Amino acid sequence: MNSGTLVGSLIFAAVLVVVIAVLIQLMMRGWRRRAQRQAELIGSLPGMPAEVGGATSTIRGVYVGCTLSPAWNDRVTVGDLGYRSRAVLTRYPEGILLERSHANPLWIPQESIVAVRTERGMAGKVGARNGILAIRWRLPSGAEIDTGFRADNRDEYDDVLRETQQ
Secondary structure (H helix, E strand, O other), rough: OOOOHHHHHHHHHHHHHHHHHHHHHHHHHHHHHHHHHHHHHHHOOOOOOOOOOOOOOEEEEEEEEEOOOOOOOEEEOOOOOOOOOOEEEEEEEOOEEEEOOOOOEEEHHHEEEEEEEEOOOEEEEEEEOOOOEEEEEEEEOOOOOEEEEEEEEEEHHHHHHHHHHH
16 A cells, blocks of 8 residues: 555545544434423423332333324433333332333323333334333323333233223
């Protein structure tokens, strides 16, 4: 390789690195701006009550994220609601608790739950038919969001769906 080709390759590599860095910075700025716009709409999340009854079902899986209802692909980015993580979904008579790895637990009160259903996809996560458990619920601010959970064993959805319909 002659020196002219080497210099041209190094310049091309440097320009490519700068372009990738700029694109990543723009994506991060967009994520932060979306979070700022959604902060007022989402408001504060409900806290876990001091006492709850016995757990009726527990499912291990992945917390997919939250989306603004009814848009299945409009991800909520406020706080840590936009980040996927391993999670355990526990159903109580008073509501649903999502204990997420490296994130705050998410409590969904029973009186706030609008619907629980299975979906093919949500927030950019597409799986097999009925692969994601979607919980639509109303926040204290009045906005409705869908919270997605993908179980390790999809057969466990039946218990949560049956309990919600009662």
